[in-house]
Amino acid sequence: MMGCKLYSGGMAKTLSEKVWDEHVVRSTAGEPDLLYIDLHLIHEVTSPQAFDGLRLAGRPVRRPDLTLATEDHNVPTLDWDKPIADPVSKTQVDTLRKNAAEFGVRLHPLGDIEQGIVHVVGPQLGLTQPGMTIVCGDSHTSTHGAFGAIAFGIGTSEVEHVLATQTLMQAKPKTMAVTINGSLPAGVTAKDMVLTLITHTGTGGGQGYIVEYRGQAIEELSMEGRMTVCNMSIEWGAKAGLIAPDQTTFDYIEGKPEAPKGADWDAAVAHWKTLVTDEDAVFDKEIVLDASTMTPFVTWGTNPGQGVALGGVVPTPSDFDDEQDRIAAENALTYMGLTAGTPMRDVKVDTVFVGSCTNGRIEDLRLAADILKGHKVDPNTRLLVVPGSVRVRMQAEAEGLHEIFLAAGAEWRGAGCSMCLGMNPDQLTPGERSASTSNRNFEGRQGKGGRTHLVSIPVAAATAVRGTLSSPADLVSVEV
Amino acid sequence: MEKFTTHTGVGVPLKRSNVDTDQIIPAVYLKRVTRTGFEDGLFAAWRNDPDFVLNNEVYAAGSVLVAGPDFGTGSSREHAVWALQNYGFKVVLSARFADIFRGNSGKAGLVAAQVDEKVIQRLWDHLDDNPGAEITVDLENKTVTTPGGEVEDSFDIDDYTRWRLLNGLDDIGITLGNKDDIAAYEAGRPAWKPVTQRA
Ligand code: SF4
Numbered sequence: 001m002m003g004c005k006l007y008s009g010g011m012a013k014t015l016s017e018k019v020w021d022e023h024v025v026r027s028t029a030g031e032p033d034l035l036y037i038d039l040h041l042i043h044e045v046t047s048p049q050a051f052d053g054l055r056l057a058g059r060p061v062r063r064p065d066l067t068l069a070t071e072d073h074n075v076p077t078l079d080w081d082k083p084i085a086d087p088v089s090k091t092q093v094d095t096l097r098k099n100a101a102e103f104g105v106r107l108h109p110l111g112d113i114e115q116g117i118v119h120v121v122g123p124q125l126g127l128t129q130p131g132m133t134i135v136c137g138d139s140h141t142s143t144h145g146a147f148g149a150i151a152f153g154i155g156t157s158e159v160e161h162v163l164a165t166q167t168l169m170q171a172k173p174k175t176m177a178v179t180i181n182g183s184l185p186a187g188v189t190a191k192d193m194v195l196t197l198i199t200h201t202g203t204g205g206g207q208g209y210i211v212e213y214r215g216q217a218i219e220e221l222s223m224e225g226r227m228t229v230c231n232m233s234i235e236w237g238a239k240a241g242l243i244a245p246d247q248t249t250f251d252y253i254e255g256k257p258e259a260p261k262g263a264d265w266d267a268a269v270a271h272w273k274t275l276v277t278d279e280d281a282v283f284d285k286e287i288v289l290d291a292s293t294m295t296p297f298v299t300w301g302t303n304p305g306q307g308v309a310l311g312g313v314v315p316t317p318s319d320f321d322d323e324q325d326r327i328a329a330e331n332a333l334t335y336m337g338l339t340a341g342t343p344m345r346d347v348k349v350d351t352v353f354v355g356s357c358t359n360g361r362i363e364d365l366r367l368a369a370d371i372l373k374g375h376k377v378d379p380n381t382r383l384l385v386v387p388g389s390v391r392v393r394m395q396a397e398a399e400g401l402h403e404i405f406l407a408a409g410a411e412w413r414g415a416g417c418s419m420c421l422g423m424n425p426d427q428l429t430p431g432e433r434s435a436s437t438s439n440r441n442f443e444g445r446q447g448k449g450g451r452t453h454l455v456s457i458p459v460a461a462a463t464a465v466r467g468t469l470s471s472p473a474d475l476v477s478v479e480v
Numbered sequence: 481m482e483k484f485t486t487h488t489g490v491g492v493p494l495k496r497s498n499v500d501t502d503q504i505i506p507a508v509y510l511k512r513v514t515r516t517g518f519e520d521g522l523f524a525a526w527r528n529d530p531d532f533v534l535n536n537e538v539y540a541a542g543s544v545l546v547a548g549p550d551f552g553t554g555s556s557r558e559h560a561v562w563a564l565q566n567y568g569f570k571v572v573l574s575a576r577f578a579d580i581f582r583g584n585s586g587k588a589g590l591v592a593a594q595v596d597e598k599v600i601q602r603l604w605d606h607l608d609d610n611p612g613a614e615i616t617v618d619l620e621n622k623t624v625t626t627p628g629g630e631v632e633d634s635f636d637i638d639d640y641t642r643w644r645l646l647n648g649l650d651d652i653g654i655t656l657g658n659k660d661d662i663a664a665y666e667a668g669r670p671a672w673k674p675v676t677q678r679a
Contacts, residue, residue, distance in 0.1 A: 048513035155558035157587030264672035
């Protein structure tokens with residue numbers, strides 16, 4: 001392919017090794033590789049100090065045309081057409097606008113039709129494509145791995161490095177395969193799959209690895225389901241998670257605004273088809289799971305690895321063999337206000353959050369609406385539905401999904417990260433308990449003292465109706 | 481960046497595993513647009529607890545954090561590193577670090593030194609017996625010691641980060657020295673790769 005460093009045979013390689021090797025600008029023994037970055041996504045929280053650094057050193061952005069900025073973490077999801085009320089949030093957003101203008105970076109600000117969570121916007125614009133390297137100052141950049149890209153979160157110093165050089169210095173991670181055989185049972189989703197995996201591995205299980213998810217259950221997922229799985233790679237410590245591109249991937253990308261067109265499309269697809277792990281390639285580690293035995297899965301603790309089947313009970317700390325795990329469980333139960341042995345289905349929930357880059361895309365909202373149709377949200381429970389982007393919001397409204405949410409008594413909001421990280425006004429109050437479709441249940445993640453249970457979309461919707469952790473099977477069916 | 485060769489300072493035992501970045505600094509404290517002033521947010525939720533280690537006078541001047549395994553999991557926020565530095569920490573010792581946190585530390589000049597879990601336990605025991613005791617972290621020789629010789633062990637840090645910290649070098653400057661390699665790579669990129677704006 002015209003003198004570029006595209007994969008051209010040789011030693012058997014895994015998918016991630018192929019993508020990695022195609023991006024090595026410079027490789028020297030004893031030093032990390034210098035890796036070229038195809039797409040750099042930016043948002044208001046982790047970029048201001050990076051632009052400051054450029055300004056101080058008098059450096060330009062090397063490739064504004066490979067850079068995209070959006071406002072998401074900090075923006076309000078109510079009154080988004082008015083000036084931002086919180087002066088500190090406003091300063092941060094204004095700083096991004098000023099920086100984008102000064103350095104020539106494309107920005108989708110609040111109120112723009114392409115605004116939304118950075119990891120929802122990239123794929124929906126068609127900017128996320130197989131075989132790319134994608135970085136962002138946000139740990140859930142791993143989402144883009146669903147397309148067969150190497151995508152990972154970076155810190156602000158690295159944001160500045162990429163802005164200045166369009167490269168990053170990175171030591172090559174080890175490789176791991178997570179093979180998920182069988183098919184997911186009806187009603188069990190990609191979210192349940194990844195929560196099950198993280199409880200299996202623990203939060204540190206993926207440290208130092210780029211993970212390839214594969215197997216029948218992965219192949220059967222939609223692109224949006226694959227994004228949910230890759231999104232949570234960082235929650236078990238993996239550097240990145242990716243899935244080999246296939247027809248599902250190509251069909252999703254084709255026709256998107258920034259997708260290749262005409263002859264470019266053919267050339268791109270021809271290359272993308274080479275992006276699979278060679279049959280005789282060897283991974284440094286392998287994990288095998290069976291999807292057919294998976295059930296709705298929720299967390300009980302304060303990290304994503306503290307999970308249990310929805311049909312199970314709050315665990316007893318003394319059941320953990322490892323002392324650190326036991327102490328962590330004790331601390332978590334105290335923080336969460338839970339008693340060992342309580343059936344998860346008896347846990348009462350104050351707020352249900354549907355949204356985030358894990359579960360805030362159109363298929364998620366369709367599924368939630370499907371379950372909520374004809375039902376009412378429990379009078380003691382609040383349901384917040386926050387689309388991942390303006391486009392998702394518009395699509396949902398075109399399909400009438402918002403009417404179902406509103407009729408059920410839910411709040412229908414503007415696009416952004418919202419209660420996923422509790423940086424804007426959407427926060428839990430101390431002691432308030434949520435069932436959340438987001439990705440982190442850390443102490444205080446959704447607001448100081450807030451208690452988070454991570455759940456799938458079906459569990460979130462059913463929980464909103466019953467007021468306790470539930471699955472759609474627990475709902476009395478209604479005539480609609 | 482300042483050079484780091486060796487540091488001696490008060491050790492602070494943080495006896496928790498899996499200290500995630502939302503614990504190190506909650507999101508509401510991330511709204512500054514500078515690299516300074518984040519010390520107020522450091523371990524914000526825990527600092528309300530009078531028994532929290534940093535609320536103990538002996539540890540107020542602490543600069544070497546001795547933490548449980550899986551330190552810095554979660555978010556990519558470099559603010560977590562800045563908050564520790566703004567507070568006065570120069571070194572974090574742990575048996576395992578989350579990758580992004582370790583990377584951010586190296587860039588910002590905080591030494592994330594990986595030691596065996598048993599060494600952490602010995603340091604905790606030592607600090608329990610001698611609250612306010614100092615710990616020396618020698619980057620040149622990759623050793624962690626207590627002045628009385630109660631604990632003497634080595635730590636791990638990748639060679640490249642160590643070299644950069646010892647010399648106080650800035651990554652961007654190093655990379656820009658390889659500008660020609662970057663330009664050559666760019667010349668070979670396929671035309672169908674996406675761009676965010678067209679010329
Ligand atoms: S939705 Fe949550 S996890 Fe995703 S980018 Fe926003 S804050 Fe990060």
